[in-house]
Amino acid sequence: MNIFPExxxxxxxxxxxxxxxxLVFAGTAFVISVFILLYPLFKNHHSRIQRAKYITGEGKAHFKWVIIALCVLTMSDFIILFAEHHTWEEFETLPQxxxxxxxxxxxxWNWAFxxxxLDGNLGTADDVVIDEPNSELHVPLSKNVFFQLKAKDVLHSFFVVNSRLKQDCIPGRTITRWINFTKEGKYDISCAEICGxxxxxxxxxxxxxxQEKYNTYIDSLYKQHSATAGGN
Ligand SMILES: [Cu+2]
Incomplete structure (x- = not known):
């Protein structure tokens, strides 16, 4: 079953x-907890039994259930940690x-790109900045594309849902993330942090x-930019 965007x-x-x-671990824990909470309520309805007793839970018979629950939850955490390690490393490590x-x-309220x-280096005089509402960032297919993520004023969060990349952008910091896209198309970039x-x-x-279409786009972008810059 796939309920997510492509x-x-x-x-x-x-x-x-x-x-x-x-979801499987958290969902199971949720269902069991709710059952433990609700079952005695219905079973021990006041019309059927005498008044409930006050239990501190310190006695061996009760305390063992605290330990069992603790062990099961800790084990679940370790299973998740073990399973996520590979994915986290793949996502966190920048490709060479x-x-x-x-x-x-x-x-x-916009994303500026x-x-x-032409010199291929960021942070130099010929950088081309596009800061217009609903603008597009063009990137090549099947390439390791890096993003230096920044915030100018408040916290924002760079979210490309179709790539599953969501990263907070923090004023004063540059965080580098990467995506290798597997399919051509136009995808949403949204902000996942309420920022105003x-x-x-x-x-x-x-x-x-x-790569071909990308090169054509970049050529025309740089030409357009140098014509505008020359005209000033
Ligand atoms: Cu924002």
């Missing part, structure tokens, strides 16, 4: 599987091969396209 990143499926694993890099800056310009009155308007797009 996954288009190399690590997305592993993250989805983790969701189900955590970096094919493209951009700066993505959250501000009230910085392309490295127009938070819901922070909707931009990421356009994943073949």
């Amino acid at each position: 996954n288009v990143s190399t690590y997305g499926q592993d993250i989805d599987q983790l969701f189900w694993l955590v 091969q970096k094919d493209a890099e951009y700066i993505v800056t959250g501000r009230q 910085t392309y490295p310009g 009155i127009a938070h819901s308007q922070m909707r931009n797009f990421i356009v994943v396209e073949s």
